[in-house]
Amino acid sequence: MEAYTKTVNWMFQQLPMFQRVGAQAFKKDLSRTVKLAEHLDNPHKNFKSVHIAGTNGKGSTSHMLASVLQEAGYKVGLYTSPHLKDFRERIKVNGKFILKKNVVGFINEHKEFLVQNELSFFEMTVGMAFDYFSRVKVDIAIIEVGLGGRLDSTNIITPEVSVITNIGLDHTAFLGNTLPEIASEKGGIIKNNIPAIIGEKQKETTSIFKEIAKENNSEIYFAEDLKFEKYSTDLKGDYQNKNIKSVLATVKVLREKGWEIPEECLKNGLNSVKLHTSLQGRWDILQEKPRVICDTAHNTEGLTLVFKQLKKEKFQHLHIVLGVVNDKDLEKILPLFPKTAIYYFSKPEVPRGLEAKILQEKASEFELEGRVYNSISEAYEAALVEALDEDLVFVGGSTFTVAEII
Secondary structure, eight states: OOHHHHHHHHHHHHSOOHHHHOGGGOOSOSHHHHHHHHHTTOGGGGSEEEEEEOSSSHHHHHHHHHHHHHHTTOOEEEEOOOOSSOGGGGEEETTEEOOHHHHHHHHHHHHHHHHHTTOOHHHHHHHHHHHHHHHTTOSEEEEEOSSSSTTSTTTTOOOSEEEEOOOOSOSHHHHOSSHHHHHHHHGGGOOTTOOEEESSOOTTTHHHHHHHHHHTTOOEEEGGGSOOOOOOOSOOOTTHHHHHHHHHHHHHHHHHTTOOOOHHHHHHHHHTHHHHHOOOSSSEEEETTTEEEEOOOOSHHHHHHHHHHHTTSOOSOEEEEEOOBTTSOHHHHGGGSOTTSEEEEOOOSSTTBOOHHHHHHHHHTTTOOEEEOSSHHHHHHHHHHHOOTTOEEEEESSHHHHHHHO
């Protein structure tokens, strides 16, 4: 086994990681991240940043913004999670993955410290990203929050601007059961005297954000209230229109702070996101005849938008390859799925994956019928075999489901 695979396996196994095991990976304070940053000589103080949180859209928004800044000639770091195929997707500079030797080198050099201080997978990955961005001297880094905001390991930075795309009921076990509770967790990225942008105005959360901004003497902008001309993007989901507004508001604030982002670069950047950042899995059209679309949406808000767009597609039959993780509220998400589709139930290959049989039983309560398969790839193959040229195959339910077929 090559050194890189060994290193990444060690990182995954070493300590709980939310992505794989859920609740026990969620830490209640930032002390260990701060300790790691000090051990690394506070690399996050060597570059400018934009911090992006939110229930949905934070990944797409981060990638769009990185693409725009890249187009404007800046050296741009991009830190996102989770990854689809390769751990290195999480840490990129101008769209290029961190090198395998940098991943191996960082862990080897700091392993003793990481083990001694029981750093979680997420904490060490954040340390690695910040260290790398500092070493290669990025001009600016777009930092996507992992989970929540206030207690997220990324929350040691002082960005140029803090962005919160929207608030939905996801990860309620950690962040609270109501939109205001979740908003106050995510609002934890709003810093003293640093402008804040809220992507979507929601009546349950607006006052919370205004309050946090006021306490921090931070100027707050609601992207929906700002007037912008219409821009297009190569990310094809209709839901990207909301994310574009967050990006435009962020660009407005960055320009006011002296960042040079010409109009041409804004347009080109938004239209070359995939090219510049290698983003995958957002309303991704994988083939025609049959048309195959995958999307990583996995909560009520995200799936509602995806199915709204699916309704606009023309097809004879709809085939849905579905796999979810075990902390999803099926009572909430299954009613959103079309009853007329043929389902291919399977379990994503992660410890948190929900058994396909359980998913099938639960789905049939909502009149969603289909067969159980041993793996996502087997389910996907079956759908491709059964689908006619004029049918549509949709793959989704979880980031991990999409990762297995891309």
